[in-house]
Amino acid sequence: MFDDIQYQYRSVPLSGLNLADEDNRISLPADYARLEKSISETGLISPVIVCASGVGYKVICGFKRLDILKKIKPGEAVKCLVCDPPPPARQLALNIAENTSSRQLDPVEAANALSKLSAFYERGEIIEKFLPAMNIQKSEYAYNKYLSLTALCRRAKEFTASERIPLAAALQIVKFSGSEQEKFLDVIEACRMGANLINETAQLVFETSMQYGVCAEEILTRAGCETIISNSDLTPNQKTDEIRRALHSLKRPMYESVMARFKELASEFDSRKISLNPFAYFEKDEISVKFNIASVKDLEQKIAALLRLKDSRLASEFLKKNAGQAEACAKKGTRSDD
Amino acid sequence: MIRYYPEKIIILDEARIRDSIITKNILSAVEGKNASVSYLGEEKIAAIIQDAKKPENSYGEGKKTLLITANRGEFLKKCPGTNDYICCDYYIIDFAQNCPMECTYCILQAYLNNPFMVVYANIEDLFAELNSRLFADPLKKYRIGTGEFTDSLALEHLSEYSKILMDYFADKPQFIIEFKSKTDYVKTFTDYAGARQNVIISYSMNAGNVNRFEELKTASIEERLIAAAECVKAGYKITLHFDPIIDYDDFETQMAETVNLIFKYLGAEDILYISLGAFRFIPALAEIIALRFPRSRIIYNEFVKGYDKKSRYFRFKREKLFRTVINLIKSHDVKNKIKLYFCMESPEMWNALLEAAPSSDEELGGTLYDKCRSCFKAI
Known part of the structure; x- marks a missing residue:
C-alpha cells in the first residue's frame, strides 16, 4: 500500500522539524517512561518519517519519539526517513500503518485515528479498511465506541491511554x-x-x-x-x-430500606445465638435461620430464641403472608411445612 | 397508525409456498406499492439472512424485507414458563416472526436470529399439525394465541392470516383463539361473516407516556381502545394485557388515564380478563436497548435477578406497581366482572394482591378458559 513511497535517510536537527504541526498525530503527548528509557539507553533505533514542508519538515510518523528526544536530547539531530509529501489522507494512513505494524494502538490513539480518518474517508470505508488494521472488530458498533472516546477530557484520555482506566x-x-x-x-x-x-x-x-x-x-x-x-x-x-x-x-433504595428494617428487627436477637437472614431479595416470605448447637444447654437457648422469634415483630412483618401460602399449599395437597 | 409495507419480498421458491393463499394475499396487497419480489432457494435465502445479520442497524433495516417461507419446525408451541413463577398455560401458533413496530423493550430484538419480517406460508402443514395435536387430549383446555413471536395483526392487512385461522377454528368452539395486538386493525373482525364464539381480540395496554416514548410505531392506547370497541360492537370479547408494566415517570397519573380510557370505550362485561406482568429482561436485551434506544431509561432501575435469571423489579416495587393498576381497574369494575391474573409472578405476589395463588399453571389456564367459555355461552 505504501511501497511506492521513496525515502531518503537524513539526520535532521530537531529545530528543522515542524513539531507544532500535529495533523498526523494520533498519540497523546504524555510521559512514555518505557520508550524514554529505551531511547536514553540505546538511542533512536527506528527513524521517524517526515516529509518536506516549506522550509522544514512535517512529521508523519514518530510523534512520541520526538516528544522524548525533545525532552532528553534537545540539541541532537534526529534520524529521519524523508519522503516527498504524500496527500494528507495517505500521510495519516501511513502513520497508522507504521504504528499498528509493531503494536496495538491504545484506545485514545484509536479514537484519534478514527476521528482524523473521518475527514478523508466515509465511515463504511474506515470500518472496512482501518478497523481490522487496528485489530478492532470490523463493525459500526466498535467504530462508534472508539470514536466516542474523543469526548473524554484530557485527564481521562491520559488515564485511558496509560491503562489507569480500563x-x-x-x-x-x-x-x-x-x-x-x-x-x-x-x-x-x-x-x-x-x-x-x-x-x-x-x-x-x-x-x-x-x-x-x-x-x-x-x-x-x-x-x-x-x-x-x-x-x-x-x-x-x-x-x-x-x-x-x-x-x-x-x-436500590427500596431494597436498602426493607433490608434496614429487617436488620433492625433481627437485631432483637443475639446473632451469636441465631443468625437470621431474608430470602434472596425478599422474593419469598421466608426467613433463613441458622445456628449451631454445642450442648444441651445451648440447644435450650436456641429453642428459647426460636420461640421468641415466633412471636416477634420480625416474624409478623416478614412472614405475614404465610396464611395465604398455607392455603395455596393445602390446595395443592401438600403441607405448608413440607 | 401507519401500516407496514415491505420494500422487498423474498419468497421461498417451492410450489407450496408460491401457491399458498398467504403468498397470494400478500402479493395482491402490495400491488402498486413498489415492493421488489424475488423467488429464491433455501440456500440463497440462508446466505442473505446471514449477510443481513451483520450490520448493527440490521434490527431496523431487516424489517424492510418480508420473507415468505416455510416453517420447518412446530407451529404449535407452549408459552415457555419458569417453575418458580406461575404461568397461564398458554399455547402459541408460530405463524410469523418479527414485528414492524419498535417497542424499546421488545424481547424479539434479542430472541430472533433473523432480522427480516417472516411469514410462514405452509398453512397446509399448520392445519395438519393442529388437527393431529389439538385433538390428542380431548380434556385439554386450549387457549391459543398468535401474538408471541410477532404482533397478531401487524401483517394482517397483507396476509389475512388471522381470518384464515378464524375459518379453521370456526367449527371447533372448544378451542379459544386469541389475537393479541398493539395495532388498531379491525377489518378482519368487523368484516368476518363466520362464527366468533371462540375468538378473543386482545390489546396490549400501558401508561400513556410509556406508549408514546417506548412503543414506537404502534397505535396509541386510545386508537387500540377505539378498535377494541369496534370489535365489541361486532360481537367479540376483549382481553387486555398490561405487560410490561414499567416503572415510569408520573406512573400513577399516566396509568389512571389509560384505565379511564379503557372504561370510556369498554364496559367491564366486554373484558374477559386482564393480565398484569412487570418489565423483565435478559442481559442481552439490555445491551440491545442501550445500543438502539440510548435515550430510553427503562433498563436503569431497581432490578434484581429473578429465578429465571431475568432482571425484574425488586419484589416490593413490583407489588407497588401492580397494586396501583389493580386498584385503578377495580375502581371501575366494582362488581369484579373482570378476571385479573399475573403473568410470570410468584405465589407471594398472588397472595398479597389477588386471590390465593393457583396451584399450577393448568389451574390458572383452566380458570381463564372457563371464564371465556362461560362468557361465550352468554353471547
Missing part, C-alpha cells in the same frame, strides 16, 4: 460532561481504585444517573463522594467501601 470504564465516563469526568477521576484517585472497582463505580454512577434522570455530578453529590474523599480519617479502602455503599443505596 476501556469499559472510559466508555461509561465519556457519557459524563467534562467537569463530571474530572470529579469522577478525583474519586478514583483518592480511593486508589483498581480496574474492576473503577469499572463497577463508573457503571453504577452512569446507571444511577439514568435511573433518576439526573446528571452524574448530582449522583456523586447525593452519594456524598466529595465529603468521603476529603475525610482524612479514612483509608483509601474505607473511602471505596463508603462510596460503593452510598452508590448501591441510591441504586
